[in-house]
Amino acid sequence: MEHPTGIEPWGNYYMRGAGTNIRDAGLGDLSVLSDALILELFGCGVLRAVDVGRLALASKALYCFANLEEIWKGMVIEELGGNFTWSGTWQRTYLASTGLVHGDASGGEDGGDSRGSWSTGDEQRSDEQEEDQEEEE
Numbered sequence: 001m002e003h004p005t006g007i008e009p010w011g012n013y014y015m016r017g018a019g020t021n022i023r024d025a026g027l028g029d030l031s032v033l034s035d036a037l038i039l040e041l042f043g044c045g046v047l048r049a050v051d052v053g054r055l056a057l058a059s060k061a062l063y064c065f066a067n068l069e070e071i072w073k074g075m076v077i078e079e080l081g082g083n084f085t086w087s088g089t090w091q092r093t094y095l096a097s098t099g100l101v102h103g104d105a106s107g108g109e110d111g112g113d114s115r116g117s118w119s120t121g122d123e124q125r126s127d128e129q130e131e132d133q134e135e136e137e
Contacts, residue, residue: 042068052071
């Protein structure tokens with residue numbers, strides 16, 4: 001069975017076919033960095049969730065890094081503390097708790113993948129503020 005993102009079991013080296021190196025091609029000039037350093041850059045708090053999501057669209061290699069649960073777990077814990085509702089994965093939990101996706105981010109009862117659209121969250125937050133204001137009145 002083939003992995004959906006093309007990762008082969010040999011050390012997650014991102015190989016496919018007859019030796020084509022998807023990692024180096026997908027990372028471009030960043031390919032000289034070790035995987036550990038790239039993960040550190042993703043998880044150090046410099047990148048916002050929207051930035052991580054955009055990087056995931058750039059290449060298969062960046063998609064693999066950007067969708068690691070540990071990165072999203074760190075964002076949930078650091079940014080949200082205890083103010084979140086579990087939605088099946090750390091990524092969905094972050095996106096649902098911050099309003100960065102439109103649509104159902106919980107993945108439904110079967111835990112399926114939710115592919116809502118990204119936003120900066122500003123539009124949805126202003127709607128929530130208006131609703132809060134109406135409730136107070």
